[in-house]
Amino acid sequence: MLLNQKYEIFPSDVQKETLDTWLSYCRQTYNSALLDKQRKYKLSKESYSRSAMQTQLKRDKLAWTYLKDMPSQPLQEVFRRLDHAFIKFFRKEARYPKLKKYKDYNSMTFPQFGHKPNSHYCYAASFAINGDLQLSKLGNIPIHLHRPIDGTIKQLIIKRRGTRWYAIFRVERQVYPAPINRNLAVGIDVGLNKYAVLSDGSYHENPRFLRQTEKKLKRAQQRLSHLKRGSVNYKKQVTKIQKLHEKVSNQRRDTLHKLSFNLAKKYSVIAVEDLNIRQLVKNKRLSKSISDAGWGMFRNMLSYKCERNGGLLIKVNPHFTSQDCSNCGTRVKKSLSIRTHICKGCGTILDRDYNASLNILQRGLEQLDKMPVII
Template identity: 35%
Template structure:
């Protein structure tokens, strides 16, 4: 079983220079291979019998000697990233054609594989290929298993992290008899069929006024100046704080739900379509429902739980969870409570939807 552990790093100035050089080389290789593939396609698009050449990082090292100064596996993973970008584009064109990476990106990263053991942790220090000295990391939790790869990243707030992918033995969790349906909403983040309700924390809305003030101050600075960088850092720190609060909430909630239930039923929400509603788009994008579902699914897989995804056309809100009567009037989302014309049960629409979802576990 593969699990990822993320640790804060504290590199010295020499190590920061090495990371910056590696970030730059990875970006260069990605852009150069993308440009060559585009050019190769343009030259041979009229002749379908010609096999298009796929460039590799190795062929550029004779021309650009400085590429030898960084980890070759980091460059190889840049090639893998480009191939994945092409596959995603051909699988779903709406994702968009692969784009060139700008040197002005605030978030940088590279990935290296642990082939023949060049990656290890020794007394709170991380050993990396091509780096002569060990990097200090905050090992806030231990892991056991074989290190498969490490992704080094730098955030817009100039913090460095190591995301370590580890192959561990599968943990055995006791089987449970409980099952739960989850209905997500805007007023409340999640409503569970067992009666539990979780309020919408409104991470972005609480910080929106401060964010607007900082962004306005940033817009008045001269791009590239020292004051511009100070203002940009303040904006980035606030965005990071919002993201951290959101992730903390989602991780804790998904952890509790997967710990307490054997079967979890959720709706297959088409968030992209829902975002077309301009009145609700801002509130919907803040909720991070897709991220919540991802956390539920991978935590459930770790713990041997079952996740059932109800089809998007399942009328969970319109069906009476007592008698099954379908009330089409409940399509109106402003109708928060309704009484079933058949059995006269009175329902909160979200709790009723959660109760209908858990029935699919049967």
């Protein structure tokens, strides 16, 4: 399986400027290819293929020689990114690709990493002898390897986040599947009041990191509104706001990593609701709280950590998990404000979220029984 491992890098001021310039070149290439693709389809109803984009890039390098100042791999990878964006759009998994602004394009990919043994050829990215990250046409960049890289490195992504830079290694490692144990199965109902309620009766509180930082963000944004756009103080205040958002994001990610790790390690089968989060955030009253909770991120983390530990993540139909009685199956309709499930059919009285987690577990086990091969 493929996993991402993220490390912070510490480029010099000159290297930061160079990396920013490379990202701008990639962004401009992306926008140019998108416009060419739209123009060709409008004129001839033909698709603009990836090979045609790469051929055009060769011509562009002859016309604009500054494109030769950066490695060719990240520029070529731009076209794969654009193709992938259109594939997701046609599958109705994302919106139509748009022109990228400076804040929208923050990463570039080096699809080959390392060196060929017994060969003088070197890839655009590798490790130097002293352990620094070595990028072609840029030099060595100090990197904080806070944990060993577990597996074979397939590609490298350099990412800008505010004023900090990161190296993300896509690593391939062997996973040995473990026997599925039905006795170690759990259903999880995610919510806003309690973040995760488990079918074993335990639960985890919602930390609400964004809500806790709202007052600081409000004051910082009010101060920004009184400053002259483009001034030195304006840029400093923008950096402060970026750091506040980055801290919230780091807190959320760290909490979800720890929670998903513990769950994937403890349980063999985990059942969750297959929620359409894009549709849920259209609710104006709940959109901020849903975004702050990071349900999609949590589900993705559970997915790959279950696979890594030899477990199984099952996504079930979310319809009526809170309404149906987990004991007798009677549908008890109730509004979102009612937090207790009371079944008039069998007399069951449960917490609404706990009742939902039991239904999720039951549906997950039913799907497990229908799977063709169970080890």
